[in-house]
Amino acid sequence: xxxxxxxxKPMFPIVFLNGKYLDKSVATLxxxxxxxxxxxxxFDYFRFxxxxxxFLADHLDRFYTSAELMGMDCPIxxxxxxxxxxxxxxxxxxxxxxxxxxxxxxxxxxGYQPTAPNLLAVAYPFKPAPAEQFQAGxxxxxxxxxxxxxxxxxxxxxxxxxxxxxxxxxxxDYPLYVDRDDQVRESDRSNFFIVRDGxxxxxxxxxxxxxxxxxxxxxxxxxxxxxxxxxxxxxxxxAADEAILASSTKGAMPIAQINGQAIGDGNPGPMTHRLMxxxxxxxxxxxxx
Amino acid sequence: xxxxxxxxKPMFPIVFLNGKYLDKSVATLxxxxxxxxxxxxxFDYFRFxxxxxxFLADHLDRFYTSAELMGMDCPIxxxxxxxxxxxxxxxxxxxxxxxxxxxxxxxxxxGYQPTAPNLLAVAYPFKPAPAEQFQAGxxxxxxxxxxxxxxxxxxxxxxxxxxxxxxxxxxxDYPLYVDRDDQVRESDRSNFFIVRDGxxxxxxxxxxxxxxxxxxxxxxxxxxxxxxxxxxxxxxxxAADEAILASSTKGAMPIAQINGQAIGDGNPGPMTHRLMxxxxxxxxxxxxx
Numbered sequence: 001x002x003x004x005x006x007x008x009k010p011m012f013p014i015v016f017l018n019g020k021y022l023d024k025s026v027a028t029l030x031x032x033x034x035x036x037x038x039x040x041x042x043f044d045y046f047r048f049x050x051x052x053x054x055f056l057a058d059h060l061d062r063f064y065t066s067a068e069l070m071g072m073d074c075p076i077x078x079x080x081x082x083x084x085x086x087x088x089x090x091x092x093x094x095x096x097x098x099x100x101x102x103x104x105x106x107x108x109x110x111g112y113q114p115t116a117p118n119l120l121a122v123a124y125p126f127k128p129a130p131a132e133q134f135q136a137g138x139x140x141x142x143x144x145x146x147x148x149x150x151x152x153x154x155x156x157x158x159x160x161x162x163x164x165x166x167x168x169x170x171x172x173d174y175p176l177y178v179d180r181d182d183q184v185r186e187s188d189r190s191n192f193f194i195v196r197d198g199x200x201x202x203x204x205x206x207x208x209x210x211x212x213x214x215x216x217x218x219x220x221x222x223x224x225x226x227x228x229x230x231x232x233x234x235x236x237x238x239a240a241d242e243a244i245l246a247s248s249t250k251g252a253m254p255i256a257q258i259n260g261q262a263i264g265d266g267n268p269g270p271m272t273h274r275l276m277x278x279x280x281x282x283x284x285x286x287x288x289x
Numbered sequence: 290x291x292x293x294x295x296x297x298k299p300m301f302p303i304v305f306l307n308g309k310y311l312d313k314s315v316a317t318l319x320x321x322x323x324x325x326x327x328x329x330x331x332f333d334y335f336r337f338x339x340x341x342x343x344f345l346a347d348h349l350d351r352f353y354t355s356a357e358l359m360g361m362d363c364p365i366x367x368x369x370x371x372x373x374x375x376x377x378x379x380x381x382x383x384x385x386x387x388x389x390x391x392x393x394x395x396x397x398x399x400g401y402q403p404t405a406p407n408l409l410a411v412a413y414p415f416k417p418a419p420a421e422q423f424q425a426g427x428x429x430x431x432x433x434x435x436x437x438x439x440x441x442x443x444x445x446x447x448x449x450x451x452x453x454x455x456x457x458x459x460x461x462d463y464p465l466y467v468d469r470d471d472q473v474r475e476s477d478r479s480n481f482f483i484v485r486d487g488x489x490x491x492x493x494x495x496x497x498x499x500x501x502x503x504x505x506x507x508x509x510x511x512x513x514x515x516x517x518x519x520x521x522x523x524x525x526x527x528a529a530d531e532a533i534l535a536s537s538t539k540g541a542m543p544i545a546q547i548n549g550q551a552i553g554d555g556n557p558g559p560m561t562h563r564l565m566x567x568x569x570x571x572x573x574x575x576x577x578x
Contacts, residue, residue: 015320039446070451112453158437
């Protein structure tokens with residue numbers, strides 16, 4: 001068997017795979033798995049803090065919705081999967097990190113027909129984005145692309161990964177996908193918002209419905225900030241007062257530049273600052289008991 | 290480690306994985322592989338007969354082209370990979386079957402950045418499509434979908450696999466993908482041709498350039514059949530005299546029905562028969578020495 005080049009001592013050595021808790025070094029899938037042969041899989045990812053998962057109910061909702069839209073049956077139910085999360089946190093005995101669920105099409109003898117899914121849950125250390133991206137804002141690159149099955153958190157990140165060298169070459173941190181009608185949809189692993197005349201605006205159609213997106217809208221509501229969920233064109237994005245990326249790993253992150261052009265005055269704006277400042281306490285109040 | 294529910298005694302027990310020849314039962318990838326986490330991988334597939342691979346040079350060309358377009362470096366060169374094919378055939382000691390190469394984004398500690406690819410080659414028994422589909426023709430279902438990176442043989446078959454239950458429900462054998470401009474592109478694992486007024490026509494843009502497609506065009510040329518490579522609209526397909534699916538596993542297969550509507554008189558037509566009859570000898574003459 002081939003052992004990957006992981007750190008010598010992983011911080012979270014215990015993973016869940018198909019009903020068992022295993023040492024990460026021996027957590028493998030047979031090469032007949034449909035994720036390997038056919039890219040057929042879904043996942044979800046969330047953070048845990050103080051030993052408790054954040055927004056767990058939302059992530060479970062989305063994971064089971066993804067499964068349904070893919071025609072997959074999760075081998076364990078929602079309560080059992082929640083219990084896996086708590087067991088993983090307990091057994092790994094580290095208070096904070098991230099957890100990923102992955103469910104694949106299973107071991108397929110003919111290499112195409114799905115079988116009983118393989119279900120995996122892995123805990124990771126949480127590595128925040130570079131502080132500079134929060135302080136000065138990040139740089140994004142517009143790229144024409146439409147995620148297939150945008151409502152499903154599939155494991156398909158072919159385009160995002162393929163773009164990594166181009167992002168580097170063009171001094172950008174993240175892509176922002178624009179569809180054929182010049183509507184801006186989402187980043188590879190984040191949603192986005194703009195601020196225009198004091199209103200916080202984010203797309204709703206043809207995107208992954210991010211959990212951070214949902215809670216940033218709620219937080220805005222609590223703060224008395226007006227919001228709109230509707231399409232945002234490339235032109236409107238480029239003329240916005242502020243722009244923000246949103247994800248579980250980022251929370252709210254200011255966008256400073258788009259294709260090298262400054263958004264607003266090129267510095268994180270006042271509404272972005274309000275959301276960034278209120279976000280940690282908002283999230284901490286919603287970790288699962 | 291989890292052992293998949295494979296047949297007790299696989300017909301081809303030896304697989305190649307990262308430079309080693311292993312028993313299939315222990316051929317696994319660690320769960321940090323980017324095919325599992327992010328669907329990031331390419332592959333190729335071809336048949337071998339009388340102990341020799343068919344159209345091997347074409348498949349090697351395409352595999353290395355796929356790698357280049359994905360920004361991946363194959364860990365071994367073309368001659369070494371060809372040697373793997375011959376070794377796999379020898380060690381498995383069965384004269385005929387199919388071989389699949391798979392190359393993934395590798396074991397990634399952060400779950401996104403590609404590392405050294407994992408390279409796999411597996412031999413399988415060859416199971417032809419049902420004889421009825423060759424005799425009476427197959428039934429296809431039109432479906433709006435555009436493969437991402439159509440020139441790359443990625444492992445992304447999310448849509449084709451997700452469609453399997455719908456194909457069954459609608460009495461269809463295969464999908465046929467139609468783009469937003471009503472041009473018919475390709476099937477999930479096959480190219481397609483139509484026959485109109487004695488001309489064999491097949492798309493060339495925005496499709497996977499199939500090896501069987503290429504050789505059926507050459508065979509047609511040898512047989513004196515005029516050919517065209519150009520876009521085919523849905524309307525033109527439905528009005529065609531004959532329609533054909535083409536793939537390594539199928540060779541040329543007549544299409545009898547599209548969305549329940551007969552093509553031509555609903556029976557395999559004369560040009561399809563000519564190609565089907567000439568195909569085995571054409572292919573046999575081009576197995577690698």
